[in-house]
Amino acid sequence: MMIKKTMQNIKKNSIDRIFLKNLVCPLTKSDLIYLKKEHELISLQSKLAYPINRDIPLMHIDLARKITNKEISILLKES
Numbered sequence: 443m444m445i446k447k448t449m450q451n452i453k454k455n456s457i458d459r460i461f462l463k464n465l466v467c468p469l470t471k472s473d474l475i476y477l478k479k480e481h482e483l484i485s486l487q488s489k490l491a492y493p494i495n496r497d498i499p500l501m502h503i504d505l506a507r508k509i510t511n512k513e514i515s516i517l518l519k520e521s
Contacts, residue, residue: 467492468501475517486514 462476467485474483474492482491483499490506492499 465499465501469503484509484517486517489514 462474462483465474465483466472467474467488467490469490470485470487472485472487474485476483477491480491481494483494483501484491488506489509489511490503491509492501492506494500
């Protein structure tokens with residue numbers, strides 16, 4: 443029963459927090475910031491935003507979009 447309950451919790455939280463803590467930017471190996479609304483993982487060091495598609499982070503540099511300094515400053519103010 444415990445396994446079933448845990449799996450239900452994971453499904454409710456579209457992206458598992460423990461899983462996210464282990465992900466890093468493939469370019470800089472730095473931590474990522476999860477933006478739930480935008481469905482992206484942000485690396486401040488590399489200034490890249492990695493998309494999340496169907497709850498799967500697409501951690502390939504070629505799939506990431508570049509983020510601007512303005513976006514970074516907004517992110518830092520919000521945190």
